[in-house]
Amino acid sequence: MTVTRRTKTASNRLQGRDGLHALLFLSPTLVIFTTFVIFPVFFSFYLSFHQWNMFSSQTSFVGLANYSRMLRDPEFWTVVKNTLVYTLGTVPLNMAISLLVAFMLNQKVFGKKFLRTAFFAPVIISPVAAAVIWRWMYDPNFGLVNYMLSFAGIRGPNWLNESHSAMFALILMAVWKTMGTNMVLFSAGLQGIPETYYEAAEIDGAGAWTKFWRITVPLLSPTTFFIMVMSLISSFQAFDVVYVLTSGGPLGSTKVLVFYLYEHAFKFFEMGYASAIAYFLFITLIILTLLQIKFMKSRV
Amino acid sequence: MKPTARTILHINKRTLFYLFIYGAALATLAPFIWMVLTSLKDLNEIFVYPPRWLPKTFHFENYARAFQAAPFGRYYLNSLVVAVAVTIGQLITCSMAAFAFARLRFRGRDALFLLFLGTMMIPGQVTMIPTFMVLHWIGWIDSYKALIVPGLASAFGTFLLRQFFMTIPRELEEAAYIDGCSKWRALWHIILPLSRPALATLAIFTFMGVFNDFMWALIVLSSEEMRTVQLGLAIFRDRYLTEWDLMMAGSVTATLPILVVFFFAQKYFIKGITLSGLKE
Numbered sequence: 293m294t295v296t297r298r299t300k301t302a303s304n305r306l307q308g309r310d311g312l313h314a315l316l317f318l319s320p321t322l323v324i325f326t327t328f329v330i331f332p333v334f335f336s337f338y339l340s341f342h343q344w345n346m347f348s349s350q351t352s353f354v355g356l357a358n359y360s361r362m363l364r365d366p367e368f369w370t371v372v373k374n375t376l377v378y379t380l381g382t383v384p385l386n387m388a389i390s391l392l393v394a395f396m397l398n399q400k401v402f403g404k405k406f407l408r409t410a411f412f413a414p415v416i417i418s419p420v421a422a423a424v425i426w427r428w429m430y431d432p433n434f435g436l437v438n439y440m441l442s443f444a445g446i447r448g449p450n451w452l453n454e455s456h457s458a459m460f461a462l463i464l465m466a467v468w469k470t471m472g473t474n475m476v477l478f479s480a481g482l483q484g485i486p487e488t489y490y491e492a493a494e495i496d497g498a499g500a501w502t503k504f505w506r507i508t509v510p511l512l513s514p515t516t517f518f519i520m521v522m523s524l525i526s527s528f529q530a531f532d533v534v535y536v537l538t539s540g541g542p543l544g545s546t547k548v549l550v551f552y553l554y555e556h557a558f559k560f561f562e563m564g565y566a567s568a569i570a571y572f573l574f575i576t577l578i579i580l581t582l583l584q585i586k587f588m589k590s591r592v
Numbered sequence: 593m594k595p596t597a598r599t600i601l602h603i604n605k606r607t608l609f610y611l612f613i614y615g616a617a618l619a620t621l622a623p624f625i626w627m628v629l630t631s632l633k634d635l636n637e638i639f640v641y642p643p644r645w646l647p648k649t650f651h652f653e654n655y656a657r658a659f660q661a662a663p664f665g666r667y668y669l670n671s672l673v674v675a676v677a678v679t680i681g682q683l684i685t686c687s688m689a690a691f692a693f694a695r696l697r698f699r700g701r702d703a704l705f706l707l708f709l710g711t712m713m714i715p716g717q718v719t720m721i722p723t724f725m726v727l728h729w730i731g732w733i734d735s736y737k738a739l740i741v742p743g744l745a746s747a748f749g750t751f752l753l754r755q756f757f758m759t760i761p762r763e764l765e766e767a768a769y770i771d772g773c774s775k776w777r778a779l780w781h782i783i784l785p786l787s788r789p790a791l792a793t794l795a796i797f798t799f800m801g802v803f804n805d806f807m808w809a810l811i812v813l814s815s816e817e818m819r820t821v822q823l824g825l826a827i828f829r830d831r832y833l834t835e836w837d838l839m840m841a842g843s844v845t846a847t848l849p850i851l852v853v854f855f856f857a858q859k860y861f862i863k864g865i866t867l868s869g870l871k872e
Contacts, residue, residue, distance in 0.1 A: 310696040310697045310698050311698045311699065313692070313696055313698075313775050314692045314696045314698040314701070315698075317688040317689060317691055317692035317696065317775075317779075318688070318689050318692045318704075320684070320685040320688060320689075320744070320745065321685045321686070321688070321689040321745040321750065324685070324741070324742070324744050324745035325708075325711065325745055325747075327726060327742075328719065328723050328726070328741075328742040328745075329711050329714065329719055330711075331722065331726070332718070332719035332720075332721070332722035332723050332726070333714060333718060333719060335722040335725075336718055336719065336721055336722050339721065339722070346725065346728075393613075393616065396609070396612075396613050397613075401613065402610070403614075406617075407613060407614070407617050408862075409854075409855075409858065410617035410618075410620055410621050411616075411617060411620055412854075412861070412862075413620070413621065413624065413851070413854070414620060414623075416800060416804075416850050416851070416854045416861070417624075417804070417847045417850060417851065418803070418804040418806065418821075418822050418825075418846055418847065418850070419804065419806060419822075420804075420806050420822045420823075420825050420826050420829075420846065421627075421822075421825060421843040421844075421846045421847045422623075424825065424829055424839055424840070424842075424843045425623045425624075425626065425627045425840070425843060426623065427829075428626075428627075428630065428836055428839075428840070429623060429626065433639075433641060434638065434639055434640070434641055434643060435643075436622070436626055436643060439641075439642055439643050442642075468620065468623070471620075473865055476861075476862055476865045476866060477865065477866065480866040525715075529715055529716075529717065531807050532806045532807060535806070535807075535810075535826070536806075536826055536829065550717055553717055554807070554811075557720070557721050557724075558724075558811055563721055563725075566721055567721055570715075570717045570718045570720070570721065571718065573715055573717055573718070574714070574715055574717075574718045577713070577715055578713070581713055
């Protein structure tokens with residue numbers, strides 16, 4: 293009794309001082325965020341309606357010219373197409389493999405810890421180092437990939453130097469690099485499915501396949517959808533692996549949206565135009581996120 | 593004895609399962625193994641067909657040569673300085689902000705917290721150009737500050753720690769407040785010691801993210817002595833296009849610290865990923 297009263301008075305007494313304390317505790321974060329997040333978000337919106345080469349002191353208002361230039365630039369559409377191909381190539385493949393692996397590891401397996409570490413290892417290494425390794429593996433004459441293919445009697449292409457194979461090579465490497473994250477997320481989702489469902493199904497004589505399609509897939513769908521949206525978002529933002537593996541080439545066949553943005557901002561210094569591209573990306577991602585929220589609401 | 597179709601059919605399912613999963617794991621690890629083995633080969637051994645896995649003699653001097661061809665030691669130092677500074681900085685700023693959101697009562701708290709969460713959705717590409725310009729105006733381009741200061745706060749970190757702080761019973765601090773303990777001491781002496789797992793998760797994610805960062809380093813750095821390992825390696829790749837022995841030695845160098853950290857702190861990685869669903 294006395295304890296509750298004392299606690300109450302204590303928290304009452306403190307309430308008045310909280311505002312000042314909050315300001316103090318939040319100030320480092322607020323300063324950094326205002327300077328490097330809040331201000332930039334508005335300023336790049338402002339910039340997207342201006343022309344500015346960064347080195348001159350004046351910006352000139354150009355209205356929607358940056359946006360209309362973007363929509364009229366054939367390269368922009370190639371880049372959008374490449375980004376979509378990259379996304380459609382990586383996301384489903386990535387999800388299928390990572391679900392399969394997570395499903396297989398969600399049972400008694402000898403050496404589970406080793407296996408999980410092995411599948412997760414590519415996630416943690418730097419994209420730059422990963423791309424350097426894969427460039428060597430894709431070497432047409434001495435690379436491991438074509439050597440492996442030769443066992444199947446296939447003569448592999450000059451992967452990174454032919455425009456029809458470079459995107460495929462990029463996708464393959466990206467799946468290898470990012471699969472582990474989704475595996476971990478799927479594993480967490482799988483662990484959330486009560487064992488009793490499977491046991492009941494077994495009593496009814498369900499096989500492994502039926503159990504997978506009738507229990508695992510439906511009960512996992514919130515996780516699956518979450519992973520899908522996260523993967524879509526990150527594949528729209530791909531840059532590092534592209535820069536190091538192919539530099540957007542050959543002939544622009546792997547040039548994706550963020551690479552295009554980078555070129556315009558930091559090679560041609562067209563800050564206004566680059567900001568318009570950034571906002572295009574931003575709006576695309578917002579739409580994706582809103583779709584996710586809507587879907588989750590209708591489900592849960 | 594050669595296996596026939598019939599004997600293969602008779603191998604039990606469990607064996608097939610193990611063959612498949614270990615085969616897949618080996619295939620995933622193959623690029624790493626290949627990288628390490630290539631880094632120890634003589635250049636003549638690298639350019640052979642069919643490729644040979646093991647080097648005849650181990651050329652450890654490739655590492656010394658890579659460190660001579662480019663100042664990898666310096667790159668390393670730069671990366672470590674930046675990654676450690678950002679990690680420590682974020683642990684401090686995020687735990688302070690998280691404490692305010694989890695424990696203090698002030699007007700507009702929930703709205704501000706929502707705004708915080710909202711900023712996690714902003715892609716880095718949107719803030720990149722103005723951030724670059726701000727740093728340009730202050731004259732911080734091509735310095736440690738350009739790499740460190742913008743990373744000193746994190747919405748993800750604040751969120752992660754706030755969620756953790758919420759699970760700590762308030763009674764612990766309230767008893768201390770009665771004894772005259774300040775908010776600041778409550779955070780340092782009560783909340784933080786109880787939050788070690790969450791702090792470890794945040795520290796590892798931040799360290800890994802900063803150490804592996806490439807794009808921001810590419811944008812803000814220009815001089816050679818400022819280069820981080822990732823940027824150094826990318827530029828090294830452009831310069832020594834065919835010297836795969838050196839390039840692989842460089843790649844091993846750029847990968848090793850993260851692999852070591854990962855090996856010792858695996859469970860925190862897994863926890864961080866499941867908590868956040870965020871990628872690297």
